[in-house]
Amino acid sequence: MSTLIHGGQVVSPAGSVAADVLVDGETIAAVGAPGTLTGTESIDAAGKYLLPGGIDAHTHMEMPFGGTRSADTFETGTTAAAWGGTTTIIDFAVQAKGTSLQSTLDKWHAKADGNCAIDYGFHMIMSDVNDSTLKEMHACVDAGVGSFKMFMAYPGVFYSTDGEILLAMQQAREIGATVMMHAENGIAIDQLAAQAFATGRVEPVQHGLTRPPELEAEATSRAIRLAQVTGAPLYIVHLSAAQALAAVAEARDDGQNVFAETCPQYLYLSIEDLAKPGFEGAKYVASPPLREKSHQGNLWRGLRSNDLSVVSTDHCPFCFKDQKELGRDDFRAIPNGIPGVEHRMDLLHQGVVAGEISLGRWVETCSATPARMFGLYPRKGVIAAGSDADIVIYDPSATQTLSAATHHMNVDYSAYEGFELTGKVHTVLSRGRVVVSPSGYTGSAGHGRFLSRDLNQYLN
Template sequence: MSRTVIHGGLVVTASDEIHADVLIEGGRVIALAAHGSDVAEGWTGRRIDASGKYVIPGGVDAHTHMEMPFGGTYASDTFETGTLAAAWGGTTTIVDFAIQSKGGSLKAGLDAWHEKAEGKCAIDYGFHMIMSDVNASSLKEMDQLVSAGVTSFKLFTAYPGVFLSDDGQILRAMQQAGSNGGLVMTHAENGLAIDVLVEQALARGERDPRYHGEVRKALLEAEATHRVIKLSQVAGAPLYVVHVSAEEAVAEIARARDEGHPVFGETCPQYLFLSTDNLAEPGFEGAKYVCSTPLRPKEHQAALWRGLRTNDLQVVSTDHCPFCFNGQKEMGRDDFSKIPNGMPGVENRMDLLHQAVVDGHIGLRRWIEIACATPARMFGLYPKKGTIAPGSDADIVLYDPHAEQTISAATHHMNVDYSAYEGKRLTGRVETVISRGVTVIDNHAYVGHAGHGTYLPRGICQFAH
């Protein structure tokens, strides 16, 4: 049975910063021992020197879309390329979204995603279920999926004719989740109103990418957020709002939490570091930044950072859904509404959030909390994932907090022809990544392989029941 000791580093978890050696055997953390102790010194096997480095849990990205069909094309990262890129960025677990087809069963959608991912992933993975068709049959299937370890279900108030569920369908799904322990996740934007604004903008000849942000108004995110919160209260069920981007939506979540309701919010690096200034870049460059919810004016960033500090927002995921600028984003060159919605980011999240520590937006332990521990707790993976503790999977990253790097499409590993953060200089860099005791990235070299990653059946949300 393989044994490893990581010695000399500062172990950082959501709760602690301790100088300790990490003892690993058979893919699990066996113990944390004092530097230089007899048990650490006597531990046979591979020895990894982490002096001057942080030893942190592998990142848990609870919102990715590998190979997702959208608008007549597919997200450009496969499970193989996307999980490889995640590993390079210090993420050792993703939770991707399987999609129920209209008229199809939840199980058929889940099976299709299992087929895409099986034997391809460089790191461990689980699935949420997107419900596109809420009816008596799919509601009954929710119980079966929860029993089988798919314990979260995403519904949309956006994208009429594709994903949108009406309030009655959302309420029924929430009621079902309330009874079976599942967690409903919502994409909260008023899609019907947005479609009216899109139609009016195009009629005025407003076709550039920046109009994508202007029609998807912050007030329509706030309205939908308010609405799904009230539906969850009626249903007596917990709620997780994905990719929160607007100050007004954060306020709705904060109000509900202040009233004691089990409402949770996620934001993404693009809303923390980018803005409508990017959408308005000259020519067609703004298309690179088209995602939904959209980028907001810079002044919204302060509310998002404050929400992360006060725990009104609990998780930072990426909503990684990359489309190449050439050939995919270009589908909307004459009509912003035809630009595929989504951005790359799975490789950049841990580094960008470390930069937030350097910049003073969040503390060191909070970095690990929002990127590792809380997503693992939220989606039934903790303490197997998200921490470094006896019995946890040995998903561990050696992180150099002093190394400097510049983000660029020329050096990233995501299968997309641009970077949303091109030229951004960061302090901090992933050095070595271990997944279940097996080294995947070794001192800036990939030594893993497709198929190492295993599927993770999940428990229920640890905050809501």
């Protein structure tokens, strides 16, 4: 059985063109001029965009953190992603101290296998750097996991010393892997947080005030220098601050293999949300924290200039009740994370509406670049013959209002409650199967498959 999607505008990083798309089974059979293709079934996309399925390269389903775990399972989180036009996620397997990378990967496969509604891959969080785990990095690459996340924050939990980062980067350079870095100076931050708590400043906004942008910039610069010494590719995750972006831009101008992502929360939310009355600000606690609004213009410029290459969500949802409330008397105990996997494509489309980014750049940052960055292109990230039929039919003129009452993420609040948006997903195909349509959700757990990824395609 074949399906013809006709009447729409196919969008790529180069822009948009009127074209029909023929889907045969799980793949795209052909892309042709309007009226030149035929299929046994058809979907009318008149007046709509045809986008390559979104790729969210930074999610945390079922992630343990601070005595609890993120509220979305692999089933609920990937279902919500599908509703929002994301057809691939790359989640993080979280190594615990004293465990092997292989056992960690096995554990995360067990969580995800048979439960995902869309395709998925893994990055590896390295929290225990030693001779054994350094050797295991090569086996991870062979298993399709070619990216390793490290932390300059969270001492005693995920934190790695500069020496440990150096060793991991040296190994990454040898095997062609990419090091992903949470770049905040955790040692200094913990001192500032302890000082705030000791003087009775316990409200959620202190999370932001004790993690100043200068400490993100310092750690970003330090990570870049370590990568320069070792020759390792470096990918800065969830960049939030103008100062950190300046360090990335300088490294890229010098020809270094340095890349960075930002997230919708840093483009649309601010420290004013963290400072909401009562305990409401806890809903917006994430790391790095939300910044002053003045940073947002810099981030949009970074997206236009490609100093920011990718937009991911860092989706790590914790319910306000019983989870965020763990830190009611101490901001340091508020679980870090903001839900967003369902709304990334829509929120970035507002940048197109406002003229901050082009239509092509929207698709590039949300789909094409993450596919290339993490070894999935051209299987994913493009509407072309031979690629997986991950296709989003998007209505640019539809309107919607975001709310916890209507979203599909397994969390009891929306960080974007009441946001009025222009544009909305109409239909979503995952490997040729319609999983979201105007009549509702037709996907299922277990449809999603594990993606064994190749290496970063952007390396010099």
